[in-house]
Amino acid sequence: MVSASSLLLLPSSVRDLASCVVADVAACTTPSSTLTSPASPSTLSVTVFYRATALLPGQSSPAHLRLTWTRSPLGPTLSFSPSASSPAVVLRRRRGTQSVSVDGAAQPQLVVFWDLTAARYDASLEPHSGYYFVAVAGADVVLAVGDLAAEFVEERFEGRIPKAAALTVPFARRERVVAPDPAAMHTARRVRFAEGGPDHEVSVGCSGGGVGGAAEEELWVSVDGKRAVQARRPRLNFRGNQTVFVDGAPVDVMWDLHGWWFREPPYGSAVVMLRARSALESRLWLEEEEVATAVPGFSLVLQAFKSRADGLSSAPAH
Structure with missing residues (x-):
């Protein structure tokens, strides 16, 4: 079952998710697969984090x-x-x-x-x-x-x-993709929010409006085909979070779309993070010095860059 809580503003420490390194959270993912669709993004890199x-x-x-x-x-x-x-x-x-x-x-x-x-x-x-x-x-x-x-x-x-x-079980995953359509992005991954738990399909989509702005702008996150997060008017709600429940446990969904809407290539990107946590954790984000003592939970970070008009990647190389 998937449910959601009300929208909140992200703390400032999350605003640089594009360059973050997820620290000391534990769970696992299964091999990811990008579902085919007209706006399926091209993957630039996949970084998987393991604890020795x-x-x-x-x-x-x-x-x-x-x-x-x-x-x-x-x-x-x-x-x-x-x-x-x-x-x-x-x-x-x-x-x-x-x-x-x-x-x-x-x-x-x-x-x-x-x-x-x-x-x-x-x-x-x-x-x-x-x-x-x-x-x-x-x-x-x-x-x-x-x-x-x-x-x-x-x-x-x-x-x-x-x-x-x-x-060895991975504890976090970060993926960088380029969306072929600068007005829309859709990507899907199969993940496991807890070691030994079932696989789930997580889909993330962002639409930027159609020709003339006719289509509504929105960000959405679905789990197993069920819409768990839907943020309308993302040009105004470009940073936020919601908590959903998957397999009875909380998963925080955090996003930062400021770069996607307001920065030109190659610097603009959308960042969406899913982080499983224990019900005992009260905060959606822990400061860096406190992460090492946090109750472990799986993290997935997706960073999407817009494609330039010539079809080439707009993502900065690193």
Whole structure:
């Protein structure tokens, strides 16, 4: 069942969601797929956040690891970040092994293994099967992603490193897309708001009015085909939030459309964030220093850029 609460204004800390890094929230997603429609956006990048399953050398808490899939002329490109402050390592080959340092350490603390040669994709840049990415620190597997990861660990290390009991669970996801129609955007993802919970289809749409402004402008978010959030006149209500209930648990939906309506390409974008939370959490947004102690909940951030008149991406490259 899905229900909604009344509209509120977002606190100022959410107004820069376009550049945010979601911190310390835990759950999982299934492979995403963009549903086909006349205004289906083109995905620029998909960043998936994971919590390491074991401590890295010299660290007192589990590291946050990131895999980013980006579009290139040669197809999807994978990069890996071992922490929020470490630069991304671009894995240019389809298969390989590489040592990685964390936070500028003199000696590498991680060895990563990956194989995308048989990876299979749907509409997303992230493969849904036929691949693995594994990060090892000493005698521990700290990250195991892909349907072939457990098999690789067993064959490669022959029992010297325990076989991964399960794939590493992502705790957040951020996607950047370009809408082919600057007056409208619609994208859909399959997500799981809680580990072990059912999959749900989340659709996000934004219409900018038809020719001459005849069509009504609105933002909407649907869960499993049911309209959960509908913000009319978004040029006035360009920042806001609502709380919906999915599987009996609260999910906060927050949006910032100021850039979409009032900034020119390549800087204008619409940002929509869904964040699952415990019923014990009273605030929709936690300040950065308090996030680490928050009750965990899954986060999905979608950032949509307008396409230029020439059809090229208007999104700034990074």
